[in-house]
Amino acid sequence: MTVRLIMSGALVGQELAAEFGPLPPAFLPVGVQRLYELQLKALAGAGPVHLVLPETFAAPPADLTRLAELGVEIIPAPEGLSLGEAVVYALNTIGAGDVAVHLLHGDTLIAEPPLHDHDVIVAGPRSTEYAWAEMAIDADGRVRSLVNTPAGEEGHEGWPIAAGYFAFASALDLLRALTRERGDFIAGLNHYLAGRAVQAVDAADWLDFGHLTTFFQSRLAVTTARAFNTVRIDGLSARKSSEDAAKIRAEAHWLQAAPPRVQLYCARLVGFGLEQGQAYYETEYEFLPVLSELFVYGAVGRKPWLRILASCEELLRALAATRGGGCGDAALRALAVDKTLARLEAYARAGGVRIDAPLSYAGRPCPSLLEIAERLVPAMDLASGRTACAMHGDLGFSNLLYDSRNRRIKALDPRGAIEQQPSVYGDLRYDLAKLGHSIVGRYDQIVAGRCRLTRDGGDYDLAFEPVACQPWLAAALGDLAVDGVSGLSEPVRAVTVSLFLSMLPLHADRPDRQQAFVANALRLWTELDR
Structure with missing residues (x-):
């Protein structure tokens, strides 16, 4: 023994x-x-x-x-x-x-x-x-x-x-x-x-x-990367490459073209090009904690988290201050409506899933996934007349690092394109929704498996492991307002629901995670529908 x-x-x-x-x-x-x-x-x-x-x-x-x-x-x-x-x-x-x-x-x-x-x-x-x-x-x-x-x-x-x-x-x-x-x-x-x-x-x-x-x-x-990306890290830089050359070029363009004030909060681009038939770009590697790690597994107190959120707000203000690129409503429609509907159809085709079947959450009747996606559109306020502004496009916790020494976040992996067209611009509500999909949507807990899904036919329920910082982070997000938009306004929350619908086909290798995303979309919908 x-x-x-x-x-x-x-x-x-x-x-x-x-x-x-x-x-x-x-x-x-x-x-x-x-x-x-x-x-x-x-x-x-x-x-x-x-x-x-x-x-x-x-x-x-x-x-x-x-x-x-x-x-x-x-x-x-x-x-x-x-x-x-x-x-x-x-x-x-x-x-x-x-x-x-x-x-x-x-x-x-x-x-x-x-x-x-x-x-x-x-x-x-x-x-x-x-x-x-x-x-x-x-x-x-x-x-x-x-x-x-x-x-x-x-x-x-x-x-x-x-x-x-x-x-x-x-x-x-x-x-x-x-x-x-x-x-x-x-x-x-x-x-x-x-x-x-x-x-x-x-x-x-x-x-x-x-x-x-x-x-x-x-x-x-022990760093790992998502399946559709290849990330090579040597301790000096992180090289991201993909066969999707348009995606890589768009991200590199965004990092290069973003306003100087925004670049202070983003990974520093050090090079880009083609190698062995794949497009790549390199950014300076940062030895910093990832916010998703801190949220799911850390024990960081209230004050440090509020400093982190304050830095996120500074980045959002810098993005919102850079106007251009046409109509914000049009950008938001492309990202949160057109893309979501196309992704739902792809999910249905690939998995043989009915997206027009009524569902329920914790016993409460809900519309079908398709109807939810359609009913979210009026809540997004796509006739607001907002001018487009600089947009990162993927401000979830898994793409945010935090440097506690200068109290500044570093954002990775910008979207860089709308409807496959490289662009620095988009809509502030989408960036706020991406932040919300980690805080109120609890995306990172789902990915880490720190939740429990129960399902009986079309009735779903989802219980999350308690995270001490989550309730007051959600409250702080609700108090946050940038350029007249609250972090938990109805349009932002509607886009957050759409994010969980649109990511379903991206996780075809994890049916359990797909079902958790369905349950979470229903949970967020019922809260919005109240």
Whole structure:
């Protein structure tokens, strides 16, 4: 038997907490999942895993369910314990006896850990000037001792560091060593090393998420892109390419032609062209959190979120101040009416779905999807006479980064075209609706699977995991007004509903997600129809 512990019993340090809120390391967001999910994939097939968490941390219900599904037992640890004390506490709580013990630091991901070896420590190269535990190793690979090297010091030439995975053959010997050294993890390991032969094994691939710099470098390594795009990131730039050359050229044109005041809030274009038959453009890569990560998985407080929304408002004002491109109503009709109806028809053809059949939401009768799309048109106020203005066209949370140092968002992936014609211009209501589709539409939670869909024939219901910031973010969006348009005005909310209808054929590879989008469109429609 082997006891496997993921040691995540203390909250992240201040620099990471300032970005993501007070989370245990294993709960940090990495794309559309938490770090623990990646860790458990690496440990798959190795038997039961125990996750040590601070006893004061209230894990969201969806995470408790997910961990239970994965067979993980949570061990709540008292606050203030050192790492060594937390290991002793966890082993005593389990009461496993003298078995093998494998430890993984909660901020570490080892791609191929030595799951079935004992008395080994995974070794890796030192890549930054943070504090690390260096290892003195004999010529035969035996670890003689570990030494803490403070941050900023060069350390010992050629000494590898302990990468965060430790496999001990004897839980009792480990307990004795840590207890003798009063819970000092490194001193306890050195005591263990004095009595047992422990080998260093090189890490095939390991990532450290424990510091701000290493977090973003590590997250870069697990970055994924949507299926219809190819994104290549080298740490300096992000190159987006596609066989859809018109789409790529339109986005590059937008980034190049956007007004200077708008460009302050957008990714910086560094090049574009053709390569191997595909169009591409490159933007400067930003080591910043994505708003979708913060919304779904973060624990950021009210004040930081209001600063984020204030920066979104600044961008919207800069966009609205740039007039031109004809009639805003015409642009909005093309994007929110014509496109939605065409996409609904494509959804019906591809899936053999009836879009003219009446539906219901939580027992309340609703029109068909087609009728909803048609009844949304009057609510959009397409005879407003608004002049077109500069428009990003895809201001959802998944396309917005936030730099907490200068308190400014960075917007990625502009739409760049209306009816396949490159254009910087569009309608403010569409940008506000895209922002609303993340805040009130909760699009990012659906994509992350943090909701529960129930369906009985044509009756749908959708329950979302509670997100602490969502109610007052929605209220703040309602208070936001740009160029006379409220963030939750009827036209904006109507466009938000249409967005969920129009994205249905884009997710044909995920029928479960398509049905969640249908349910969400019905939910938003019933709220608008009231």
